Amino acid sequence: MSVVLDFERPIAELQKRLEALEKQIAAHPKPELEAERGVVVADLERTRRDVYRDLSPWQKVQVARHALRPQTLDYAKAIFTEFTEFHGDRAYADDGAIVGGPARLNGRVVMLVGHQRGKGTKDSVSRNFGQPHPEGYRKALRLFRQAEKFGMPLVTLLDTPAASAGLADEERGQAWALAENIAAMAELQVPILTVIIGQGGSGGALALGVADRLLMLEHAIFSVAPPEAAANILWKDSKLAPEAAAALRLTAQDLVDLEVIDRIIPEPPGGAHADQAGAAEALREALVEELGSLEATPMDRLLSQRYAKYRRIGTFYE
Amino acid sequence: MSVVLDFERPIAELQKRLEALEKQIAAHPKPELEAERGVVVADLERTRRDVYRDLSPWQKVQVARHALRPQTLDYAKAIFTEFTEFHGDRAYADDGAIVGGPARLNGRVVMLVGHQRGKGTKDSVSRNFGQPHPEGYRKALRLFRQAEKFGMPLVTLLDTPAASAGLADEERGQAWALAENIAAMAELQVPILTVIIGQGGSGGALALGVADRLLMLEHAIFSVAPPEAAANILWKDSKLAPEAAAALRLTAQDLVDLEVIDRIIPEPPGGAHADQAGAAEALREALVEELGSLEATPMDRLLSQRYAKYRRIGTFYE
Amino acid sequence: MRSFFRRAVPGDSGSAPGGTAIPDDMWVRCPRCRELTYAREWESSFKVCAKCGYNAPLSAQERIALLLDEGSFHELDAGMRSGDPLRFAPAGRPSYHDKLAQWTADSGLSEACIYGRGRVDGIPTVFSMLDMSFFAGTMGSVVGEKIARACELARDERRPLIICSASGGARQQEGSIALLQMAKTAAAVRSLGRARVPYISVLTDPTLAGVTASFAALGDCVIAEPGAVVGFAGPRLIEQATGEKLPPSADTAEFQLEHGMVDMVVLRRDLRAVVAGLLRLFLDTAAIRSSRPLSDGLLQVPEDEPVSAPVVAG
Amino acid sequence: MRSFFRRAVPGDSGSAPGGTAIPDDMWVRCPRCRELTYAREWESSFKVCAKCGYNAPLSAQERIALLLDEGSFHELDAGMRSGDPLRFAPAGRPSYHDKLAQWTADSGLSEACIYGRGRVDGIPTVFSMLDMSFFAGTMGSVVGEKIARACELARDERRPLIICSASGGARQQEGSIALLQMAKTAAAVRSLGRARVPYISVLTDPTLAGVTASFAALGDCVIAEPGAVVGFAGPRLIEQATGEKLPPSADTAEFQLEHGMVDMVVLRRDLRAVVAGLLRLFLDTAAIRSSRPLSDGLLQVPEDEPVSAPVVAG
């Protein structure tokens, strides 16, 4: 499976040339071909770097939504060991749009909870494309409480376009489920480390994302609403999503400036989807480092710092 | 509305005679009629007392199920002041089979929670005849937690044939809801005072009935299963319910002997349905007295006494 | 019927200058069913439509008159105004700065939220409300900050908190800063809760999205006004997203009562009595009597002096 | 395939004396689908039907062999026997006393529950299980007492607790005494929980009514065996009560997984590894490392000595 985004065409073409060259070399090795390959490889690397250095916000949205971009379960496998998925909210259903369970990170036991968009049609549909229903948040809350009971630091990975918005979600209290999670995370008695790995969309992201440290992959986005929805609210035209994406300042770089996130985790050139192992390794390093510093902080101080962190967000005059 | 149980016929006949006599006296007062009335009144009182002193277990089952027997909302009105009903489990529905909210008892604020069977067809159907669904227990649990937050002693009134047993109840986790409530009551940090006012049937009763003090109205019943269900389990014949009722020792008198309940609250002659105000007054006095003694006990001690109370129930040899 | 509002009522009902009686021949059209009602009747029924039962939005002074003791409300931080954290000014579109100015001009308000001390039936409270007439009641930095301050004031002075919500949700023009007000306000509500001070949340038409999904859902008692649209997505957005036509009951106060999300739906004419009754119950509990975990009693706090301002950014 | 069970297996599979191989020509009929399987194959697959996947009930020794390290299980209070709190002897019906004697004779067991210390992959645990072959696994005084003791032993020695449930619910012949075992066991589980010692609940076919609705539902992790009937009322009772025919999936382990009640459905051949893995995770957490709130470490407890018996009634 290969998905090429519009702005990735130059990269794709160089990749194609490289593949052709390598086929030729394999058949008839020639020094000129070898030399040409060196040029193409360098060109490819440079093009990748250039394209990905200057992504527009709307391009970042597309990267964040990339079908091949690693998801929570990919990282669970690549970064964590002994991840053991727990299911269900103990009241209504098991929502596949949120996955979670205990796992080890660098030998330490943590509770891992994250959104899962799904892969391929069937899996994605069963996970509602990563848009949780109320029972998904309630499963997460149950796992938060279990983390608290056993003193497992909580690691959450955010990757959702938004909370689900159907009549059934209203019937089962979407707003109430979100509020309960957000409030519970604010006072949860374990360190909380959150990474936005893809789309961090609206309350559906925040319900897993009230944290001591909020990290973000380089090409992930974090936004009050999906750009299409924001464009619709702002200008009654969801086709203006690219403009909304720019105006909302949803990139990691903007969010560092706004002091919303604490750290950007660099992705490999070409984005996490081009080098899943590289992305995982970068994420792993950041998680291990941050977790170490959180675990070294007394819980009382973490809690008051967490309160203060959210308490001071906002810009106003008086 | 008048409902006469089989064994109440002698009472009903005397009542009829008394009414007829009083009509005669009203039309043509005569000393002989007055004298006869005195005899009938005395007879009625004696018959009432006699019939209700020697009720069989099966007769008690019928009294406990009496359509006119007062329910939680009757007592809420008669005994408590400022009862303010709170609704809903914040997740799925508001279950009318359980009602609850803060109220005052003798001036003190308590949290009142109880089963409500309903009155008349429509109300009873909407309350599933007092058989709660999982969301009913979850509403109760929410109110327990609120009681704990604000330090309101918890008063629960039990009046349910049993927990509901349909496929929908399984889908929403009936067993899990019951277990959570039972466990939560065992460690709830407020005094808990429970009265079985009608049918205390199975886990559906226990989910509101893990208490520091367990009281019982004189003609209420408390049972591992409704007698019909028990007869079915024991002898594959639900028509043997009267025998099961006797064998299960579900009367207040038996349960005092078994040390399951702490106190019997006497009902007026003829049962609570014959004198609702009298029943309410007896209940009120018992509640006020017991609550006073619970409130005088430090919470730590209450909790360890509550644990010990349930810990020692059981008969075995080793 | 007595005249309910103490002061003149601005807005769609046709305002009359302060103290002057509303002329007998003025009419008001119900925003929901379009029925015409005498302005005087409309006011005396607290803007509840006699035909369809709609509870029309109340201005701050109307809501205060409905709920609080006369003259008891003292607003705090009235002059707080929003910054422009994103420097939101996309080419060819109205900037946030201009939008704020426009809403201020149109509504006469400086923001979508007020808060302060006030009394309900003599009981000292902290009162706050959101106002749809400024920026559709959306939550940005100012709303979030005022709600957080209201919670902390209530906590520190051990006064019960009452918030009447009405909001379209988070304010898009503040982007993730608006989104994070959900965490800020929810955390502040829990801080109040740990102090065991009661919080009554009143949901009015409409209360949606990021406001419901943060402080508004978290009341110790959640009251909704009859017919109010209350929920997360709201019927309009759901219909847009799914293409389905929803029943008119969807996401109403009554729907949320049936589905277990609100404790009660209360008629406007009963609201003050119900709230006062709840406060009396909550305040006479062991947690409050013993002032756990704080040590100063509830009823011995200074009445109407301003508190020292909390540390703020921006 | 290696021979799985260490000892002879009594019951419907045709027992062979200890140490003797099961003859090649013996057959077992699957209780669910009636398919015939070679006895040897049936045993080596841990009594899982190759055709329908049914996980047939295991005896205590089979379950222990499946889950615990060989020779590591030391039962406690093996001789505990039920009293007859109700003096249950209705005229013309079998008395509880006689029933108990009958079940003991038929099953060779003294009650429906065992518990004791044991190891899983070297990890010291408290292990308990219910056995359908005595009184349909119903919970009376003895089951309740043993579960409570298991919880308290696990709590006091800070060993994780594993309970494999299988039960028709509360034992009718003990009436409300049986009902109240739900409170007794649930309270004991919470006492264990307050000590932050992990508890893994394994639901096997069938786990119903008062057992599910007390200690069995309350595991930190709830595992169910494939196809096991698990729930409150159970399909048979629901069909009786409603007259409706239920889908065959109703109240199965998979149904409960879909509806969010169990964490995982685990194949019998994976059970030991999954449980051991969970224990290693739970035990290596801060709560356990720091031994909050108790002070003695988890791995420094005495191994197989009996504990002093708790105070009991009866």
Ligand SMILES: [Zn+2]
């Ligand atoms: Zn109208």
Ligand SMILES: [Zn+2]
């Ligand atoms: Zn089979």
